Amino acid sequence: MHAMNEVVVIGGGYAGVMAANRMTKRADVRVTLINPREVFVPRLRMHQVVGGTHEGVVDYRDVLAEGVRLVVGSVTRIDAADRRVLLAEGDSIAYDYLIYAVGSGNAAPPVPGVSEFAYPVATLEAARRLRSVLFDTPSAAAVTVVGGGPAGVETAAELAGQGRAVTLVCGDALVAYLHPKARRTAHRYLAKLGVTVIEGRAAAVTKVTAEAVELADGRTLASAVTIWSAGFGVPDLATQSGLSTDAAGRLLTDETLTSVDDERIVAAGDSSAPSDLPFRMSAYSAYCLGAHAADTLLHRIAGEQPEPIDMSFPAMCLSFGRDAGIYQLGHKNETGMRLYFSGSVGKKLKEVACSAGIKHLATEAEKPGSHHWFSDGKHRPTLLAQRGSAATPVA
Structure with a gap:
């Protein structure tokens, strides 16, 4: 009888769940998924949570393979030498292989007043808190959304579609990924909803107070509720555990998604930095990376050589309230x-x-190994060559 391979997955988002499900492909693997919440959170829905048009939760029974053990808790440290993760509750769980998929959350911007007076939207708890605040705020009160990425645009549109007076401060450009033609369409949709869009470097936010937002060009915008959606941050678990990370705290890996410090640790999703060149943050990228991380371990357990990741970000989709959207091909x-x-x-x-x-x-979950994505071997090697580096990152 073969010994069981204990695999621990830290993080129950798109990347972690996909990886955990895929690992059940082997009968000699036992998977434990550790997540702070007892429900799956589809991050694509957070603007709808804020607007009250979606609850933003899915039962793990609907997305997680039956053979995966779910542990609700928070990991405070990875002891790579002892192959063990330590939990906030004081317990620890041993592993043979570890999948690091802790995701991303609210950033901590160095702008005065943001932590005291602005409301983030990146997590379920933050979105629910903001929804409650808006419920107690008159609909005519000025709302300012800071951040011109998908989260900021969708939140601004969702609230404007409900009749709120919304100003969107988006820095250099509205959704930088969009083709200029699509960006013009996005501007039209926001204007139709009544959103005032302020963009350009002079519009950078320099201070947030309880009742206003101050801009670099000297303007002061009245703001009863200020929503901060500019950027994401990753948990510092890898850094605190003594593992090599990039400047943002993502776990550094090679192109197979294996940690540069330990071949028994792989990373996937927003918290991974293959060759110090992270993939664009998205649900699509996350679950594809989760699948590849699992494949790397499945190869390693089988005594085979893992393959490098080959994947790209094919499209971006945005909603503008409940009636319009943009699906941008890339x-x-x-x-x-x-x-x-x-x-x-x-x-x-x-x-x-x-x-x-x-x-x-x-x-x-039902058919482990079934998820596939487009690959042609051209994307990552080109980007790595442009960086003037090989596939092995520098710690």
Whole structure:
């Protein structure tokens, strides 16, 4: 009888769940998933949680393979030498292999007043808190959303669609990934919803108070509720555990997603930095990276050589309230194509994308190893060559 391989997955988001499900492909693997919450959170829905049009939770029974043990708790340290993770509750769990998929959350921007007076939206708890604050705020009160990425744009549109007076401060450009043609469409949608868009470097936020937002060009915007969606941060678990990370705290790996410090540790999702060149943060990237991280361990357990990751970010989808959306197709070098879908078609494609992520996880739970993605061997080698580096990162 073969000994069981104990695999611990830290993080129950798109990457962690996909990896955990895929690991059940082998009968001699026992998987434990550790997550702070007892429910799965589809991060693509946080703007809807804020607006009260979606609860933003999915039962783990709907996405997690039956053979995976779910432990609700928080890991405070990884003891790589002893192959053990320590939990906040004081317990510890031993592992033979570890999948690091802790995801991302609210950033801590060095702007005066943000931590005291602004409301983040990156996590379920933050989105719920903001929803409660807005419930107690008159609908005519000024709302300012800081951040021109998908989270900021979708939150601004969601609230404006409910009749709120919203100003969106988006720095250099509105959703930098969009093709200029699609960006013009996005501006039209926001204008139709009544959102005031302020962009450009002079519009950078320099201070937030309880009642206003101050900009670099000297303007002061009245703001009863200020929402901060500019950037994400990753947990410092890898750093605190003495593992090599990039400047943002992501776990440094090679192109197989294996930690540069320990071949028994792999990383996936927002908290991973293959060759110090992270993939674009997205649900799609996360569950594809989760699948590849699992494949790396499955190869290693089988005594086979793991393969390098080959994946790209194929599209970005945005919703503008409940009636319109943009589905922007992208090149493999992660620039937006001229081709995009808008209006009700874009909205439907956005909803399909949101639902597809959950469906992929559920399918992988039933048929581990079934998830596939497009690859042609061209994307990562090109980017790495442009960086003037080999596939091995520098710690």
